Amino acid sequence: MHFLFLQPAKICVNLRLISRIGVKAMTRKITLCCMFVLSLGCLSVAATKPDFNGDWVMDRTRSFGIPANLESTMSVKQTAGQIEVETKLIQPGNERSVKDTYVLDGKDYDFAPQVPPNTPADAPKPKGKRTSNWLPNDAGIIVTEVTTIETPKGTETTQIVRKWTFTGSGEVTIAMFVDRPTGSFEAKRIFVKK
Numbered sequence: 001m002h003f004l005f006l007q008p009a010k011i012c013v014n015l016r017l018i019s020r021i022g023v024k025a026m027t028r029k030i031t032l033c034c035m036f037v038l039s040l041g042c043l044s045v046a047a048t049k050p051d052f053n054g055d056w057v058m059d060r061t062r063s064f065g066i067p068a069n070l071e072s073t074m075s076v077k078q079t080a081g082q083i084e085v086e087t088k089l090i091q092p093g094n095e096r097s098v099k100d101t102y103v104l105d106g107k108d109y110d111f112a113p114q115v116p117p118n119t120p121a122d123a124p125k126p127k128g129k130r131t132s133n134w135l136p137n138d139a140g141i142i143v144t145e146v147t148t149i150e151t152p153k154g155t156e157t158t159q160i161v162r163k164w165t166f167t168g169s170g171e172v173t174i175a176m177f178v179d180r181p182t183g184s185f186e187a188k189r190i191f192v193k194k
Contacts, residue, residue, distance in 0.1 A: 065187025140165035
């Protein structure tokens, strides 16, 4: 008789042990699954970069620090590592097209800056270095250009920093900070999608 009473107790102890192990294992599996799903969500959010692709027209009324009679459009082609921009600058009797490429890797690249208006034909061409990269949290891009030009007064160096961000639905703001030997200024151009 004594033997019969021990058997159910052993069975109960074994069932409790199995259920504790099962609960711990299931809790661990659920925790790991939740962490995996959260990490995938964070990666998808982190991988989203602004898309500047398309044709844009400058909103003259909200832009500042530019000539009063300047109109501008820009066409942007963006890939994962670079942005190609063609900007048209339109003034009465003068229309120019400027092409730029921004390689978004944070490295210095040589580029050919635009020759300032009214520059003599025999004047030396300006030289430039450009660095472009993504802003923290992929909030936009920042482009830093340093140009040098030989003048009769010596070498002049100019630094231009452009910050591209989305400021509204279908709206890009390009804040430009210019430091020249003759002074500094800020300009802001706001573009809306065509």
